[in-house]
Amino acid sequence: MSRSWIWLIVVAIALLAVPLVVRNEFYLNLASQILIYALLAVSLNLLLGYGGMVSLGHASFIGLASYAAALLLNAGFGHLSSAVLALVFSTACGAVFGMLALRASGIGFLMITLALGQIVWGVAYRANTITNGDNGLRYAERPHPFGIDINHAPNFYWFTLIVFAIALFFIWRLTRSPFGAALQGVRDQPRRMRMLGHNVWLIQWLAFVLASFWGSVAGLLFVYYNLFISPHAISLQQSAEVLLMAILGGASTLTGPIVGAVVITLVKNVVSTYVDRWNTLLGAIFVIVIMFMPFGIVPGVRQLWLRWRAPKKQAAA
Amino acid sequence: MQFWIIQTLNSIAFGGLLFLLSSGFSLAFGLMRIPNLAHGGFFMLGAYLGATVTYYGGNFWIAMLAAGLGVGLVGIVFERLILRRLAGNVQGQVLVTLGVSFIIADLCLLIWTGDPWTLPAPSELRPPIRLAGFAFPTFRLVVFVIALITAVALYFLMDRTRLGAMIRAGVDDMEMARGVGIPVSLLFTVVFCLGAVLAGIGGTLGAPSLNAYPGLDADMLPLALIVVILGGAGSLLGAFVGSFVVGFLYNFGIALFPDLAYFILFLPMVLVLVLMPQGLFGRIPS
């Protein structure tokens, strides 16, 4: 067994064991939230890191999935059917958004995604009769997947962890697949890829749809966790935050967005208890990290690690 | 009839303010390819600085210049110390400019507290102009005139001076500009600083009607982005036309279709981008 497999198993066991060690519900719930945001950031990173497309509208998938699920549940659908329909609806919206956004590239792409995100926000905010405006909608209760009660913090954590692991595995496989290679090829050498006969647009669009799908899954988890959805969860600020998570951790890596999600969620929810100026701190973290690790924390730390080990090897030799 | 006249005046007045906000953003973006997401923060900082100077008894126009200088200084420091190290790293720039906008917003809250600050217009410009039965704020028309003067000045700067020629060369082809010996590094600082000065002045000029309050930055930034995208990044003409298009869309949009207020700006933007991905006067090849 290779070393990375051993590491993977160690990390998996450690993550599974969290509820056995952390007895305080608050921290356990925080861990669940981190996983949800991490999933959102990882899904966005399909576009950002692997596709080179900067999107400022990814939080809209939280909204599309959450609102759809809540409305369907209120309309009398079961948990399972409303979840499935919500995912279908949200991903379908993603497919349309992708078609529009991919008309442009670079900053134009960013602006179209921003505008679409704002439109989704505007609908949620303005369509009072359906969405209840800024007062938001309640999701009546958490579902019982396979008859298991996930109302308590440990069970919900495990549930979220399993979904997260499945998503991460899928995305990891995807990035290693021919499709993933093509996507990264399009990012680096779009002209060459076109000449080689690849349908550049289709590749990028599929990546957009897949990112929307996993973003929507995170959206479902979000509404299961909070049992509440309001336009604030899909504001521009929220979309920017997801983007920041991915960039801060390192968009070129699979694990970077997860690290970014950990840092930002902890500063927002834990450090802010002790530091009044936590927004300044967060801003300073962004600036300092990028000054010293231009490509984010994970690549930066990896580089430091290699540099630290290299002289030791020489000494041993 | 009165409706159309007043809303037209509203539109051009607001468009003028938007031009001050977005022209610098557009130039910096065109030249440096940096989407400066702290630009809304610059505008807000200008409003606060202007309000502070007049609070301590300063003349309005002095306050405006002081705000321009103050924000320009922040711009220089930001560009010299941070941005220039990130050339070519778009993701890094997005993160850093957002980080700086967080810091600006939070420090403004610390310094000026959450309560809004007002900045009265110069007393001679405060009484509204009365024309054939309706009144319009004199000061807003003055803002429009200042925006026009700024636009003309910028046009001459870009079109008739050596500096302008260098900037245009840089926007069109950075490598070529570097090749013919244009001091690109200095150019970046000058242009970024110019954008910050304009935002600071715009903030002060906007404050008599908008006030300075926490969240002003977030209210203005999307408008600047829309103007620049509609007009096309890097083009002065684009920023000018874009500002007034947005001014008209915003005012007539919410006057005629109040229920669409949330989409009135974003829908046209999506349409324009889908049909013309480079904006109306875009110079940057995608």
Added chain:
Amino acid sequence: MSMHRRSVLKGALAAGVATSALKVPAAVAQAGPIKIGFLTIKTGPLASGGLQMEQGLTVFLKQRNNMIAGRPVELQTADTGGNPAQARTKTQELVERFNVHCLIGPLAAFEALAIDDYIKSSKTPILTVAGAEDMTQRKPNPWLVRASATSSQPSHPMADYAAKDLKLKRAIVMADDFAFGHENVAGFQRVFEDAGGKVIQKIFTPLNAPDYGTYVSQFKNADCLYTGHAGSNGLKLIRQISEYGLKGKFTIVGGFTPIDESVLQQMGDDGLGCYSGCWYSAALDNPINKEFVATVQRDYKVDPGVYAAETYLSAEVLEHAAKQIGGKVEDKEALNKALHEAKVPATLCGPLSFDELGNVVGNVYIRKVEKKDGKYVNTVVKTYPNVSQFWTYGKDAFLKDPVYSRDYPPAKNLE
């Protein structure tokens, strides 16, 4: 004695912290501090109200040397940033990590709604200041009391005064386009039209609209304008009314947020003559309020407005309830009951009590902006005593109608 032990046990169980609290002997638990969790907004665009809320509460505790009902107080402040998801996490932190006995806050309706179900399941008494009507009406939360007012509670008497005393007939109503604004304006419209007035124009402005020029220049010919804007938006509107030369063309009346002491000095002459209905005024002439105003002015160099007053008021109610139960706030059921049954004879805004749904019944003051000794103040021109959230409609009739909203009651007299 056994009675009291049992009630402590019951309270601990109810709190869901049985594991830790049960091991602690009752006597020791009694000696510890009263833990208050305070949810407010200290950062971001909504911070202005949140920071004032903190001022009010800080002054209250300072005046009492940090003691309530003979016990020291441990205040745990949490910054929600004005974000519902963060408000929820912070509430959980206060309840599960800091084991607070009760909560004060949060500021915004959407925050209160986001934690509604959690408050119920964790059984934590909460003194909210958010306006959200239905939390004490059609969807009441048994653990919640509101000492300040629902969104529309002060709008009803304001409308009554506007129609009957000021004899105003035609009104433009205007507010931010969110639930608080809708509810605040709806209350005004209903009473104003029931008293024979007409609402001829109804405008809801987006919360983040940078400029009101478009709206101001479209005003129809009316004899009064009612504004329910919150935060800096009210200031912006009233300034722009002057900018467009409309000051004096109609009477400006308002809800309790736009014409607030915290922006009154900034408003300057533009605000002179504006009327507003509120359960508080910094100019109220009673000893508690005079001391409160003097302390805030001394410590913070500002006049206290409604946000500072509402946390002070909430704390007064909490103190009253805590005294009723002998300081034994560990028994959350008893504390909750005492809060709901509180009849406070004197607060900074006069006597008050609560209806069975947990909402305050108390004075509402009609205030007029005047200039006194070079300062702008909200002079009280009329007092409506014992105002309930149902106004004169009666609870049952009131609750039969839908909750106030953008379109309810429907506007039939628009021009």
